[in-house]
Amino acid sequence: MFLSEAVAAGIATAMREDGTVFLFGEDVDRSVLGPTKGLVEEFGQERVRNTPISEQAVVGAMIGAAATGLRPVLDLMFGGFLYVAMDQVVNQLAHIGYMSGGRVRLPVVLMAGIGPSGQAGAQHSESPHAALMQAAGVKVVVPSTPADAKGLMIAAIRDPDPVAYLMDVSLAGSRGPVDLADAAVPLGRAAVRREGVHVTVAAMASAVPASLMAAEGLSASGIEVEVIDLRSLVPLDLDTVCNSIRKTRHLVIAETGRRTCGLGAEVAARVLECAWETLEAPPVRVAWPDVPVPFSPSLEFACIVTEGDVAEAVTRALGGRKPSAA
């Protein structure tokens, strides 16, 4: 199954089991990126509703709906569009649970496609995961396999709190096995995708397959890389990362987003806080430079996280030299 189809399969599972689950969003019937394709045929236009291009009002409406008995799933299409609704996402959706002293819980799933997908330009290539991790009140999941795409979606919809479900657009057409049964993947647990003893690579989204390819290549030269798919950024499964570095003593974080204050910065800081003594060398971050994603194919390729970037970072981590700034 394609990853984007697995997303839809997860939504369908949740919609079949719970009549209060409704799907909203821009063009969710046609779903040009694929993750909601086919759902309108099964559930009809009452439960699968195209919304106007009004991100603020629509995210706000999801809040009101969730506070009064619905479990809405909203597809914002592209991660960059989420910024249009930033007041509703952060000041409202994320914070109401806390500001209400726990009186209100908002089971809203915000879906967005993230990352460069082939010369879409900066505004259609954003990955707002780090901003959401900082928001205090939104869980964040980023599947990298079709099985997780389905399982994390089921768990996200069942969750009592807001969940940002970010689909790496460059993975939408990737294939993999998917459990046909209800196979929820609990939020907050990372997955070890490949075992290794020399370096731990903690990765997200399309940086996971890039890291797996890099690991294959490095294996030929005797370097065994352990690849962890973080997949849930909030809550973040630090235990799995720390357990891994107790074995490998080296850490690389590979992120499909900008370097500053990103996932890599956070994981590195937390690991240093809790397991500083287990590392033999400083952690190394692989991330986009601090630029808007450029348009020109050569520049875009230079920006994104590739197999080569991860391999180089692993080599650098093992060299034990202080990583350079870029």
Added chain:
Amino acid sequence: MLELYRLMARIREFEEACRRIQRTRTGPGPDGSVSSAGHMPGFVHLYLGEEAIAVGVCAVLRPDDLVASTHRGHGHLIAKGGDVEPMMAELYGRAAGYSKGKGGSMHIFVPEIGMLGTNGIVAAGIPHAVGAALSCKLLGLGRVAVAFFGDGACNQGVFFESMNLAALWALPVIFVLENNLYSEWTESQRLTAGNSLAGRALPFGIPAVVVDGNDVLAVRDAAWEAVARARCGQGPTLIEARTYYYGGHFEGEEFFAGHYRSEADVASWRVRDPIVRFGRTLVDTGETSDSGLELIRREEAERVARAVDSAVAADPPAISELTTDVFADTEPGTHPTVTPVTATS
């Protein structure tokens, strides 16, 4: 009828108490301690002078109908059935407050009375009411939702987006525009193009009506029609209620904003005071007497005074509450906190 007067009086007494306290307040003591009435923390936006709108609208709502409020939300809370004790406790940052002291005046949510929240961001509650109306419609509950907002909110894009959505889907929502003539400290007419705020509903096919916001019965009658339309599936209505805020944008603002309103303006609205006017109507029609009104005012003043006393005496939230309630299923630490390990070399 006397209940409308009582609710308006309760709001007035609550707000006057906040005003008195704010004017003599010293702010929290050292370490954030709140041990006297003068220690009310933060700042408050008072509903003084606007009481007829919340009370008139909520008079025609059912307990399970929904209301999205604003930064100036104490009146909406009380009119919808909120209890002044946990309200005042919240204003004092107490564990017994509606939000356990985590919200404050602008972040009070009371699901059991249909209060979707006061809100510190201008216009942000409008789509929440629209979404609640969407629930009401999709779940077939026969309920309606009300969005209260001010004239300042009419220049926010989300106001227009929300009207579009509500009209498009014929949602059971009532937009109640409380036009108190000012956007923070600037006359709204200096900031707003066109000559009619109510008229902004018309291009969406939303019927709009302008009422005297200082006349509780006029507001109630307009709301009754709008709610009836909403309940029978005829979609949204906008009510523009013209009014004035005696207290300005927030209490204690003179220090920051100076004087920006003429005494004559304030005085001209004082003679149209909604509570005095409605009281006169009640006496003229024989519903009650002057002493009957006085008794209600006194009872409500005492109710508020008790709320202040109990808020001052109440406990602050435990510091362990700092990190709870971010998520439903998390105790402090699930959003993983980490025990730092002391470096040994």
